Each structure stands twice: as C-alpha cells, then as structure tokens.
Amino acid sequence: MSFDVPDDRRYLESHEWATTGGDTVRIGVSDFAQDELGDVVFVELPEVGDEVAAGESFGVVESIKAVSDLYAPVSGEVVAVNEELFDRPELVNEDPYGDGWMLEVEPVDGGDAEGLLDADAYDDQIA
Amino acid sequence: MSRANGTPYAPHTDDETAAMLAAIGVDDEEALFDIPEAVAFDGEFGIDARTEREIRDECARVFARNDDLTEFLGRGHYGHYVPSVVDHLADRAEFLTSYTQYQPEVSQGFLQALFEYQSMLVELTGLDVANCSMYDAATALGEAATLADRVRSTAGDTVLVPEQLREGKRAVLENYCDGADLTVETYPMTDGTADVDALADRAGDDVAMVYAESPTVRGCIEERLAAIGDLADETDALFVLGSDVVALSVLESPAAVGADVVVGEAGSLGLPTAYGMGLGIFACSDEFLRQVPGRLVGASEERAPPEGARDGGAGGADAGGTRAYTLTLQTREQHIRKERATSNICTNQAWVALRAAIHAATLGPDGLVDLANDCVREAEALAARIDELSGAAAPVHDRHHFREFAVRVDQPAEAIATDLEGEGFAVHAIDDHLLQVCVTDLNAGRTDGLVAAFEEVL
Numbered sequence: 001m002s003f004d005v006p007d008d009r010r011y012l013e014s015h016e017w018a019t020t021g022g023d024t025v026r027i028g029v030s031d032f033a034q035d036e037l038g039d040v041v042f043v044e045l046p047e048v049g050d051e052v053a054a055g056e057s058f059g060v061v062e063s064i065k066a067v068s069d070l071y072a073p074v075s076g077e078v079v080a081v082n083e084e085l086f087d088r089p090e091l092v093n094e095d096p097y098g099d100g101w102m103l104e105v106e107p108v109d110g111g112d113a114e115g116l117l118d119a120d121a122y123d124d125q126i127a
Numbered sequence: 128m129s130r131a132n133g134t135p136y137a138p139h140t141d142d143e144t145a146a147m148l149a150a151i152g153v154d155d156e157e158a159l160f161d162i163p164e165a166v167a168f169d170g171e172f173g174i175d176a177r178t179e180r181e182i183r184d185e186c187a188r189v190f191a192r193n194d195d196l197t198e199f200l201g202r203g204h205y206g207h208y209v210p211s212v213v214d215h216l217a218d219r220a221e222f223l224t225s226y227t228q229y230q231p232e233v234s235q236g237f238l239q240a241l242f243e244y245q246s247m248l249v250e251l252t253g254l255d256v257a258n259c260s261m262y263d264a265a266t267a268l269g270e271a272a273t274l275a276d277r278v279r280s281t282a283g284d285t286v287l288v289p290e291q292l293r294e295g296k297r298a299v300l301e302n303y304c305d306g307a308d309l310t311v312e313t314y315p316m317t318d319g320t321a322d323v324d325a326l327a328d329r330a331g332d333d334v335a336m337v338y339a340e341s342p343t344v345r346g347c348i349e350e351r352l353a354a355i356g357d358l359a360d361e362t363d364a365l366f367v368l369g370s371d372v373v374a375l376s377v378l379e380s381p382a383a384v385g386a387d388v389v390v391g392e393a394g395s396l397g398l399p400t401a402y403g404m405g406l407g408i409f410a411c412s413d414e415f416l417r418q419v420p421g422r423l424v425g426a427s428e429e430r431a432p433p434e435g436a437r438d439g440g441a442g443g444a445d446a447g448g449t450r451a452y453t454l455t456l457q458t459r460e461q462h463i464r465k466e467r468a469t470s471n472i473c474t475n476q477a478w479v480a481l482r483a484a485i486h487a488a489t490l491g492p493d494g495l496v497d498l499a500n501d502c503v504r505e506a507e508a509l510a511a512r513i514d515e516l517s518g519a520a521a522p523v524h525d526r527h528h529f530r531e532f533a534v535r536v537d538q539p540a541e542a543i544a545t546d547l548e549g550e551g552f553a554v555h556a557i558d559d560h561l562l563q564v565c566v567t568d569l570n571a572g573r574t575d576g577l578v579a580a581f582e583e584v585l
Contacts, residue, residue, distance in 0.1 A: 042417060
C-alpha cells in the first residue's frame with residue numbers, strides 16, 4: 001500500500017512532518033504514522049508558550065493499540081496548538097496533513113529544516 | 128544446628144543435612160554461599176524456635192498488657208460495625224490472594240467487584256470517574272495536587288488548604304508538592320469551617336488548587352462548599368473536596384457544588400480501626416480521565432464499530448455481547464511508560480476496596496443513609512449531654528457535626544484526657560483547653576459511661 005507524502009514539507013525519521021518556508025512551522029504526523037498507529041484516541045500536546053527542542057519529545061499520541069512519543073522537527077516556542085484534537089483525536093487519522101495538525105512553532109533558528117528528510121527521502125524510508 | 132530442623136517448616140533433620148553435604152563434598156552449609164566477609168553478618172540472630180502453642184501463649188501474654196479503653200477517637204480514623212458477611216466473602220480464596228488479580232482472562236470476578244466499588248463512588252460523588260483505590264486519604268490528596276499541576280486548565284503553582292488539617296495529611300501533601308514544585312499555603316477558618324471571605328481575598332491566578340473538607344477535621348459540616356467551588360472556578364483552580372464515604376451518602380453531592388476531584392477515606396467501611404489502615408478514594412470528572420492516578424477498571428460491551436474504524440473499534444466483549452471487565456487506560460501507569468506516568472502509585476488496596484464495597488452493598492443505599500444520619504444524631508446528642516456538665520462546653524463550633532465535635536474544658540485538656548483514660552475512656556486532646564470526641568455505632572452504647580466519666584473528672 002502506498003502512503004501520501006506531500007512534497008511541500010519535510011519529515012523526521014520518526015514520522016513527524018514540518019512545513020517549511022513560513023514564519024512559523026506547523027507540525028503533525030505522516031499518513032504512514034497514522035496508519036501504523038491505527039485509530040488515534042488521545043493526543044497530549046504542550047501549551048502555547050512552551051518551548052520545544054528539535055529531536056526531543058513534545059507530546060504523546062495514543063491509539064487503540066499503541067502509545068508513542070512525538071518528536072519536534074525544530075526548536076522554538078509553541079504559538080498554536082490544535083485544540084480540536086482533544087475532542088476529535090480521529091482527525092489525525094482522517095486528515096494527517098490538514099485538520100490533524102498538532103502544533104505551530106516559532107522556530108528559534110529561522111526554521112532551519114536542514115537535517116530533515118525531503119519527501120523523496122522519507123518515501124524511500126517507508127517504502 | 129537449630130531446634131527448628133526436622134519440623135514441617137524446615138523439614139531436613141540434622142542427619143539428612145550432614146548426609147547431603149557429604150554427598151557433594153563440602154564441609155558445611157557456609158561453603159554453598161559466596162558472601163564477602165565484609166558484609167557477612169557475624170553474630171547470633173537471637174531467634175528461638177518455638178512451637179505454635181508457645182507462640183500463642185506468648186502473644187496472649189503480650190496482648191494482655193494492652194489497656195482496654197473504650198475509644199471515642201476519630202480525627203480521620205473511624206470505625207463502624209463491620210457485618211460478618213464481609214469477612215466471610217472477602218476471605219474466600221478466590222478473593223484473598225497474595226497478588227491482586229488483574230488479568231482479565233482469569234479475573235473477571237475480582238475486576239467486576241472493583242468495578243462495583245468504583246461505581247458506588249461515582250454514585251456517591253456524582254462525578255464521572257473513580258479509581259479503584261489509593262493508599263489513604265493523605266496520598267489521594269497529594270495525588271490531587273499533582274493532578275492539578277498537570278492539567279491544562281490550571282496555570283498556578285499554589286495549593287490552598289484549610290489551616291485546620293490533620294497533620295499527617297499535611298505532611299504527605301507537602302512531600303508530594305515539594306517534588307512537583309508546588310507551594311502549600313493555608314487559608315483561615317472561622318468557627319470550624321472555611322473562612323470563605325478570606326479565601327476570596329487570597330484566590331488568584333497563582334492558585335492551582337483549592338482544597339476544602341466536609342466534614343472538617345473537627346467534624347463540622349461545611350455549609351459553603353458551593354461558594355468555594357465558585358471561587359475556584361473563577362480563578363481556574365481545581366476544587367478538590369475531601370470527604371468520607373459514609374458522610375457522602377447524606378451530604379450535598381460534590382458534583383453539585385462544583386468539585387472537580389473528591390478525595391478521602393473509604394476505610395470507615397469494611398475495616399476495623401486497628402493497624403492504622405486506610406483506604407483512599409479518588410474520583411473526578413471526565414475531563415481529567417487521562418490524568419487520573421492509580422488503576423481504573425473499565426467495562427466493555429460489544430457494540431457496532433464506530434464509523435470509520437477499521438478494526439472493530441475498541442470492543443472488548445465477546446461475540447455474544449457479554450460485558451467484560453479489564454483494567455483500562457493503562458498508559459497513565461508507570462508499568463507502561465514510567466517517565467510519563469501520572470503517578471508512581473502502581474499498587475493499590477484492591478482487597479480493602481473489595482471489603483468496603485461488600486460492606487456498602489450489605490448496608491444498601493438506605494442502610495448507608497441510616498448509618499450517616501446516626502453519625503449526625505449521635506454526635507449532636509452526646510455534645511448536648513456534655514454541654515450540660517459544669518466545666519465543659521460542647522460543641523465548640525456552632526455547626527452541624529458528623530461523628531465528632533470539639534469540647535471546651537475549663538481545666539487543661541491534656542489533664543482531663545489523662546483522667547478520662549483512668550476512667551477507661553480515650554478521647555483526643557487537640558489544644559490547651561480543647562478535646563475532641565467521636566461517636567459512631569461502635570461506641571454509641573457507651574456514651575452513658577463517657578458522660579459519667581466526664582462528670583467524675585471535670
């Protein structure tokens with residue numbers, strides 16, 4: 001089965017995605033990740049104003065069969081949290097690249113996504 | 128060689144032991160172990176082997192040295208008559224095991240009993256969720272504070288507690304808060320209950336949790352819980368209510384006064400007052416389901432898969448739609464993900480919770496209410512009788528009381544308590560001229576004696 005891997009963003013090996021090119025970086029998990037997890041029942045996210053650090057855990061996603069840490073693709077301050085997920089965690093499954101987004105971060109280093117995988121590299125990884 | 132060899136508990140005789148050592152070619156038992164001399168115990172244990180009969184006689188001699196006082200003691204620790212059916216059922220081998228039975232494949236009966244216990248607490252508190260026990264009221268309070276610290280809806284780091292609070296509770300809470308970088312502050316009380324005006328003055332954005340008790344440590348029923356709940360609500364603090372499982376059957380519902388969490392004791396049911404045991408209750412609203420400490424038993428029933436589910440949803444029942452019980456939401460617990468656990472309490476008092484549930488079920492809803500009403504009536508009646516004596520005034524606080532009340536005495540309270548002990552009665556001395564007396568169905572028949580003893584010593 002093939003998974004959706006949009007090429008307008010970058011990826012972490014741990015299956016998070018990050019948008020590029022804007023003032024803020026939007027973060028979520030990939031189509032592959034939501035499929036691996038199965039039905040998502042709970043998402044634990046930081047609060048606006050919290051700091052996240054690249055490569056470190058910023059939250060937890062829990063499905064009916066697994067619980068996983070979420071890792072930050074970039075360092076910075078959280079400026080928005082998708083509170084919709086607290087009531088409708090299934091959005092992660094339904095629309096992982098859209099309504100299922102998790103955080104928006106104002107990066108400390110200009111949002112340098114270097115070291116993140118591009119769509120092709122990530123696609124190869126999950127192939 | 129010890130006298131214990133050759134008994135059912137150490138079956139090898141000295142001769143057999145010697146034969147075994149000879150067979151493997153070592154001189155003595157020491158040669159079988161490799162314990163460095165630096166840490167090896169070098170001495171006699173001083174433990175004599177005795178027969179069962181000798182042990183029983185010795186214990187009887189020791190117990191005979193206990194005083195035989197009629198207790199009118201409370202302050203967080205209460206006894207009610209425990210029907211014999213509690214022992215008979217709870218002591219059955221299916222329940223009384225050394226390891227709590229959580230495996231759903233083989234423990235449906237025990238899990239159901241715990242689910243019933245949780246359901247009773249949900250009914251008594253009006254809240255959505257109850258866990259299947261904490262160690263005691265003090266740990267439940269500490270866990271409530273760390274929950275308040277964790278939830279998204281609170282921002283502060285101060286925990287407000289009433290100035291009159293049982294010392295042990297306060298100490299345990301301080302321990303919890305110390306590790307969580309929370310600060311414990313007290314608010315004043317007037318006439319045995321919360322000074323709500325002072326609390327309003329203190330409330331603010333830095334407060335994560337407001338704790339109030341009903342009944343209070345002095346047995347007073349708190350009449351302004353709704354006002355305290357509103358205050359907490361206005362400042363986005365959690366309102367945590369401390370109560371008692373018997374009192375909850377007649378007091379206004381915690382949910383109705385805006386309590387977010389209810390903690391307290393259920394050990395007044397199903398347990399004797401001996402050994403200092405408690406049973407902590409912890410209930411809260413659905414909003415905090417993922418933050419609850421301790422264990423939760425869930426029930427599942429077969430239903431249609433939720434729309435969009437690709438694997439039948441979260442059903443745990445069998446194909447016949449039978450209800451099945453299991454521990455649930457375990458990702459909160461430390462055996463799953465230690466670094467993200469809501470609590471380091473990974474055990475609980477399941478068997479004690481079972482006893483409380485059996486006791487409550489035996490009483491039934493009406494019996495529980497009758498018991499609670501007696502706690503109000505007996506305290507009122509005894510206080511009135513003590514109040515008639517010269518040199519004593521009771522109750523000290525102009526409030527409704529539950530089980531216990533304070534007594535003001537003209538003479539030093541310690542001396543009066545000591546004199547009462549001489550008359551065969553135990554009461555608390557809580558201040559220079561204050562005593563506290565607790566009456567339940569266990570000692571209600573001895574109130575004449577207590578009043579006479581008061582008269583004697585005042």
